[in-house]
Amino acid sequence: MSIYIPGHKRMAAGLSGMTRRNFLGTAAVVGASVAAPAVRAQSGVTLRFLNQETSVASQAALKKACDEYESKFGVRIIVDSTPISGTTQKAMAAINAGQSYDIYTAGFIAGILQFVQAGVLLPVTDLVKKYDWGKGAAWEYEGENWYYPFDYNLVVNYYRKDLYAQKGLKVPETSGDFLKNCEALTVNNSGNVDVGGCVIPLASDSATNWASFGNMFAEGTQLFDKDWNVVLDQGENLDRATRFLDLYGELYKTMPPGMNAVGYAQLMSLFTTGKAAHTLYSGRLVESLEATNPALADQYGIFASPSSSGQKALSYAFDGFCVFKTKQSEEAVKFLQWFADEHYVDWLLSAWMNNHPSRLDIYENERWKSHPMIKKHWETMMQMKSFIEGDGVTITAIDTSGPSIDMRACNVFNANVMPEMLQQKVLGNTSSADCVAAAAQRIRSLI
Template identity: 45%
Template sequence: MTNEPKGGSPTRRSVIVAGAATAASAAFPMPALRAQTREIRFLNAEPAVDSVRALRVAAAQYEKEKGVRVVIDTVPSGDAYTRTVAAIRGGRPYDISTLIFVAHVLTLANEGQLTPITDLVNKHKWGKRILFPVNGQHYWYMYDYNLCWLFYRKDLYDQAKLERPKTWAQLLENSRRLASTDGGSQRFGMATPIGSNDATNWMSLGYLWAEGVSLFDKDWTNTFASDENRRRTAAYLDFFGDLAKTMPPGMTQATFGTITAAFSAGQAAHAPYAGRLIEVLEQRAPQLADKYGMMPYPDSAGKAAAVNHGYDGWVVGKTAMAEEAVRFLEWFSDAHYINFLHSAPLHFQPPRLDIYDDARWRAHPLIEKHAEAVKTMQGFLDDPAITIRSIDTEGPVPDLRPAKVFESFVFPEMLQNKVLKNMPSEACVAEAVAKMNRVIAA
């Protein structure tokens, strides 16, 4: 995304906690097929100027070459699913929509509102854990990863003669050592959100995935409730409670922009984020644009590491122009996809593996300048030791149960119980397990 990742709105993934699957079947009648107007309606959820421009240039060229008009409507990413549903209800569905949550794709696919694009998806080789088939069919053309990892101030590490941490204890010690008050300005060791919002779900849980915590097994049993996962999570909370003491005040209200501002202003020595943060440094703090390092979330023992999952993609609606919309996506993926990626060159991490070797993609000045960062990002996909997980992608197949856990802020509330209420870690975990069970059963 070209705004703050996963959208700037308070709730990026408005699902289904209130029974959206049932609501979908009741409220989404199969749309009446509109007359063949030779027009494709495309709902874009990347509202940054450069991204909109890239799509409109592609649309103009497609009309010139194919005689088919492509109308680009743009909304904030947090509004994409709502607008998609509203268009279906209104009897004029979008031919192509941007969706940013696997549960939304699952819901619409199960309601018969999407056209499979399996042949198009299978034309390419994709990175790990980025395709989410539904009943053996692909409905989602993924255009980027929004992986979240940890940034650190490499210059401060060099000055303090610190090594890149491989364990929670080392990260905590480094955060403590780099917190300082100098000339009246205060620097904190870490900036990480702990509020009941998407930012916390995305930025603060990578340590759990590194530690091997899981939420569901292949039979959809709540494995988070197991003794082993309770123990691992309690240890994480002990660590996080200490780490929170190195953070700026107000982390319960922190969102995506709060974290980028803290790191780019030199207020925090460590911060979680995606490639967007590098672009922010280039724009707002160029003096720091060569002073950052990147690393995955460590585990407690220095044996494993993880990044938190994120993703965005396009779907084709079940419309009269669906066949033409698939042709447009195929044409776009060859002719203009790289131009679109260049509209956020370090934030739009390609999910298609062929892009990394494409000289056209590598020719962007920021990709060339930050080649080491790009190598690290690609390494997250290539390294089998790096785990890529998130709440909403837990489980053996796409399903609404992890989506409900995500939307209910089970884990942000667990962090708040530890950090704000100073509850014993085991009690925080027990409450999270109980809430998770309630949410799944609802």
């Protein structure tokens, strides 16, 4: 998921005005063409690539790879770069027009699952199985891998080391410690918060779904049981979710004004401009610090979200490459394999910290390790690596909740059930238990 340009939104993928019947009908036509895939030729083959990584560096890295591929194999690749907010809809529209893309970059499970269920995606399991991956990265659906991962978007907590030193604070081990640190670092002016102790969004959008529930997952809160029954408001889960909402209610008092509209851009800018002592974001924030406030790039640290008892968790998203079923599917897979072998490292380095590698061999790659910014922020990178290895930190998300990857969890994400639970708590002055009960009932109605 590229969270790059202010205003980007991680998309709640939908059919965008198309009927599912029309989409599936077109999908069947597209899928039928796979029976006779194209063979490699020195000319006459053109692949269409829909790319959602819109930074200048990422587009340049992709163009370099495509130009080299054409010079070596005579296969032309036309790249269409578009913000992530419209990627799935644009891919669907192309399919319905009978002009499907051959490859696209994906960053949201719901969009991928819709394409899988429509029968228009080609599994890339053989390519994925060649490597070892960090936990949660190479997820499967119906026994296949439907995308080739290239990064995580782990939601880590950023904090100001200099402010911690001034106040004599320590990295929090529990959510209670975190709350005390936020309270200690909140600057009030005439009764209003001038500098927030933290920023944890609550708007009804993908930023909140992605970023705001690390402490809830650290408590061990489950939305579903192994049979897809909704258990958010049952037994220990009710207690865990209630503890999380009680915590959020207190943290909210330390947050700067305007939280109703805080999204991706504000999560970064409030921290980089010194308006918040803590924030939540992926590695992209480090890139933003180096670009906009390099002095602060030496004064940050990260930690995983803690529970009341000290368990740790991180919410996350991901990015990867998917292959559509087209007449050029075989060529598309060959290109992807070549790209993974020859240009994968260059691609990762085009967003050197945001493209936090999910493929574990990359951490031993000398060219990757020698990048000056990775060398400078090596401690942060190794800390993030430690999160994706072993069992010390739970990595999960709203749209990966449940016993397996499934659209039911994606629908909870798309419907903004959990962000609206936060709103009910702090804007509606509702008890935590009632907020949990209402959210659970909404989930039941969805699935």
